[in-house]
Amino acid sequence: MSDIKFEQRKSIEQVEESTELAPKFDQDGLIPVVTTDFNSGEVLMQGYMNEEAFKKTISFGEAIYYSRSRKTLWHKGKTSGLVQKIKEIRIDDDQDSVWLRVDVHGGASCHVGYRSCFYRSVPFGQSGSSVVLRFEEKEKVFDPKKVYGDAPNPTKL
Numbered sequence: 514m515s516d517i518k519f520e521q522r523k524s525i526e527q528v529e530e531s532t533e534l535a536p537k538f539d540q541d542g543l544i545p546v547v548t549t550d551f552n553s554g555e556v557l558m559q560g561y562m563n564e565e566a567f568k569k570t571i572s573f574g575e576a577i578y579y580s581r582s583r584k585t586l587w588h589k590g591k592t593s594g595l596v597q598k599i600k601e602i603r604i605d606d607d608q609d610s611v612w613l614r615v616d617v618h619g620g621a622s623c624h625v626g627y628r629s630c631f632y633r634s635v636p637f638g639q640s641g642s643s644v645v646l647r648f649e650e651k652e653k654v655f656d657p658k659k660v661y662g663d664a665p666n667p668t669k670l
């Protein structure tokens with residue numbers, strides 16, 4: 514078990530200028546996490562951690578998130594093998610946002626099968642009313658049906 518301890522938030526100086534880790538979790542007990550590829554810098558995904566997930570990520574060295582759709586801890590890649598190995602963890606100025614820099618085993622971070630969850634771009638600055646997304650990744654890294662079988666898709670409508 515992890516015995517990581519977070520500090521109480523005592524002052525702005527402590528939060529911004531000290532070496533104490535005093536993360537702020539929101540009213541749902543969550544902190545947002547941005548995850549990038551350590552080598553390319555590409556944004557892979559955005560998720561959330563609760564206190565337990567953050568502590569386990571720190572002690573274990575692999576990304577463990579909190580799944581809001583499943584309401585449970587989510588050890589990324591445990592099912593698919595596409596584990597995110599932590600290379601660096603950063604916390605922002607007011608300690609209410611986390612940046613994970615990771616190496617991804619298998620090269621994909623998205624359950625749809627793409628390298629990044631942000632595999633589509635939204636065109637902007639054009640006239641007309643309909644927005645047509647553009648696929649920026651042309652091929653999937655893996656076939657989700659083969660990896661997950663009949664497991665429920667975490668995407669909620």
Ligand SMILES: [Zn+2]
Nearest residue numbers: 623624625630
């Ligand atoms: Zn995804």
